[in-house]
Amino acid sequence: MAACLETLGEDPLRSFVRVLEKRDGTVLRLQQYGSGGVGCVVWDAAIVLSKYLETPGFSCDGVHVLSRRSVLELGSGTGAVGLMAATLGADVVVTDLEELQDLLKMNIDMNKHLVTGSIQAKVLKWGEEADFPSLPDYILMADCIYYEESLEPLLKTLKDLTGSETCIICCYEQRTVGKNPEIEKKYFELLQLDFDFEKIPLEKHDEKYRSDDIHILYIRKKKSKERNEGRKKNLQKVDLPSPFKELRT
Numbered sequence: 001m002a003a004c005l006e007t008l009g010e011d012p013l014r015s016f017v018r019v020l021e022k023r024d025g026t027v028l029r030l031q032q033y034g035s036g037g038v039g040c041v042v043w044d045a046a047i048v049l050s051k052y053l054e055t056p057g058f059s060c061d062g063v064h065v066l067s068r069r070s071v072l073e074l075g076s077g078t079g080a081v082g083l084m085a086a087t088l089g090a091d092v093v094v095t096d097l098e099e100l101q102d103l104l105k106m107n108i109d110m111n112k113h114l115v116t117g118s119i120q121a122k123v124l125k126w127g128e129e130a131d132f133p134s135l136p137d138y139i140l141m142a143d144c145i146y147y148e149e150s151l152e153p154l155l156k157t158l159k160d161l162t163g164s165e166t167c168i169i170c171c172y173e174q175r176t177v178g179k180n181p182e183i184e185k186k187y188f189e190l191l192q193l194d195f196d197f198e199k200i201p202l203e204k205h206d207e208k209y210r211s212d213d214i215h216i217l218y219i220r221k222k223k224s225k226e227r228n229e230g231r232k233k234n235l236q237k238v239d240l241p242s243p244f245k246e247l248r249t
Contacts, residue, residue, distance in 0.1 A: 018042045020080070022087065023054045026114055030078045031106050040103065042080050046142040048214045049171035050084035051206035058088075066090035068117065072136040072161060074154070075144040079104045079121070081171075083111050085140065086119035093132070095124035127153025135163035142171045148183045155190055159221070168195075168219035173211075195219050 020028040020042075028050075033040040058065045067089030073082035074095055082094035094104050104121040112119075124130055139161065144154060162168065174184065191197065200216040 018078075018080075020047060020050065020084075022084075022114075026087075028080070028083055028087070028114065029107075029110050030080050030083075031103060031110060032078060033103070040077070040100075042078050043143045043173070044211065045171045045173045045214050046077070046080040048205060048209050048211065049081050049140065049142045049169065049216065051209035052169075052171070052200075052204075052216055053081075053084050053088060055204065055206055057204060064088045066117075066138065069137040070134065071138045071140060072132070074124070074126070074139060074141045074157065076100070076104060076121075079107045079119075081140045081142050082119060083107060083115075085138075086115045086117045087111070088116070090117045090138070092117060092119040093136075094119065094121050096121075097125060098123050124157070125153075126150060126157045128157075130157065130161055132161065135161060135166055137166065139166060139168040141168070143173060144170070145172045145184055145187050148179065148186065151183070151187050151190060155187075155194070158219075159194055162195075162221045164221060164223070166221065168217075170197075170217045170219055172215060172217075174213045174215060191219070195221055 016032055018030045018032055018041075020030065022028065030042050032042055053066065066085050069090050071082065071085045071090040071092045072095065073079070073085070073092065076082050076094035076096045077100060079094045082092045086092040094108075096104060101121055101123060108119055108121060139158070145151070158168065172184075175181075197217045197219040200218065202210055202212065205216065
């Protein structure tokens with residue numbers, strides 16, 4: 001996945017910047033760290049989702065769909081996706097663990113001149129109570145399907161923060177090594193209990209920033225009756241030949 005890197009400071013292994021050019025020619029500069037947890041770097045799925053938000057399908061009569069909409073990013077890490085949304089006019093809250101707040105705030109400060117909406121960083125640990133004044137219009141998440149132990153907390157947070165009109169846009173890289181296929185399968189089995197989801201065709205992704213193994217899904221919470229019926233199914237018998245179907249209802 002093409003992107004420029006800049007090193008900062010005396011130790012390039014500790015601090016470097018990923019540069020992402022927007023369609024209008026301006027540039028997002030995203031501080032990363034060469035050591036630390038998975039949230040310290042910009043993953044390819046975050047780049048793919050960020051650029052997807054710039055595709056023509058998000059504009060209507062010259063106004064971006066996210067403009068003045070409330071947007072919550074989960075597992076923000078460096079804040080790449082949330083920052084892109086904020087430059088497109090959205091009112092964004094980027095969230096992650098306490099230890100990533102300094103990095104998020106640094107990236108917000110580095111790119112504040114590009115923000116046309118608003119953006120702030122908050123601590124959010126999946127599975128715990130979240131303190132937000134209202135449910136968001138959109139939830140964005142990139143490469144959050146990673147650790148098995150985080151699946152149920154993530155899904156609880158999605159259920160808690162999703163209203164009937166909330167649209168979740170999820171981007172993830174499909175990994176085929178180790179336990180990753182099993183983790184992805186479990187995630188979609190749990191997800192279908194409370195949510196419907198559909199895959200966005202690859203041809204609708206950004207024409208440059210796309211990959212066969214990086215997928216984008218639209219996810220919406222089921223109505224109460226549909227959720228109750230879904231819980232009656234035996235998940236072990238649900239046909240899931242791939243991590244998702246083109247449209248799951």
